[in-house]
Amino acid sequence: MSEQRKAVALISGGLDSLLAARVIQDQGIHVEGINFFTGFCVEGHTHAIRKRDQNKEKRNNALWVAEQLGIKLHIEDIVDEYKQVLTNPKHGYGANLNPCLDCKVFMVRKAHEWIERKGFDFIITGEVIGQRPMSQRKETMPIVADESGANDLLLRPLCAKNLPETLPEREGWVDRQQLFDFSGRSRKPQMALAASLGFEDYAQPAGGCCFLTDEQYAVKLKDLWQARGSRDYEMDDIMLLKVGRHLRPSQAYKVIIAREEGESNFLQGYRKGFPHIKTVSHGGPLALIDGEVTEQDVQLIGRLVARYSQGRNADEVVLAYTDLAGETRELRVDPMKPHEIPKDWLI
């Protein structure tokens, strides 16, 4: 018997990578999955934050896909290394701050390093020519293969027939004839293949595997970079961008105000790292201050936060302000009127 060949499949949690992996498994290849956590991945986090989302099914799609396939899944934390990809993408950004092509190259490169370390033979992805305007085009396919260093060890089972033969095909580890020639934006071929393989309950590819494709999120991230004068970020920054109302009354600071209880609870976890304000006399949200503030700023922020509390129509609202050193003192303010909050404060 010939040696069993081993492939690692990039598993995003969407349908395409699920199908690609199954098609190769069905050819007798041992497949394991790899999933990359950039810090911007949508699933996972958000459900923990917003109260209204807490009843939604808390499913990590990549884990779910691996379970459907009966394969092992390795989740790689690439948060730190990803900064380079995001802040300086050679191939630029897509519609928002999504550096999809650089991101693909990076992930395939990491997968290539992984197979070399683990003694696997090749890499598979669910890419389809023409599926995505930026990263999945006829021209980008060789770019990903070349720049990642994976070259002909990278096999895309769903569109392999439209691409030059790869090593696993040439060597006869997989039968090219049983691979596919999908192309274009239509999802129909994938859905038909899913049905024929008996998959029903897969995650719908709503275009959102990461926050970087989200317009609102991209605006907030750009604002952060601009205010700091550099494109750097920490894990806390990118988490906080997912939560609350962000208002910037000045270049020196912004205010993050929880929109509901779930967000207030989430922000609680960050209190130690930020000056913050909590309404005392009325029900109200927790607000964090990101940046440097003067005494005058604190008064203004107090009035702003009061506006979002249940005391918004009261003559006076009492709040507690805690500075970075942990010292708390009382603020008494008149809540801002709606017209006092310029529209462009809201990021």
Place this chain on the structure above:
Amino acid sequence: MKRHQIDCRRLLCPMPVIKVQNAIEDLPAGTLVEAICTDPGALNDIPAWSRINGHRLVETRTDDGEYIVVVEVADE
């Protein structure tokens, strides 16, 4: 039996899973790994990851706002 505690407080999924996974890589079979988490998603994700990778889920419990998941490391 050896117990190995992992503090995953404040970490959001999938970070708790990644921490458990990376810890298990270096631990001998039979070790009990106890992850203390604050993201309720961990109650689903760590067991799912364990099932997939062949490790045994020993228990999950909720304790004063913290979610605790215990996994026994399997043989490679």
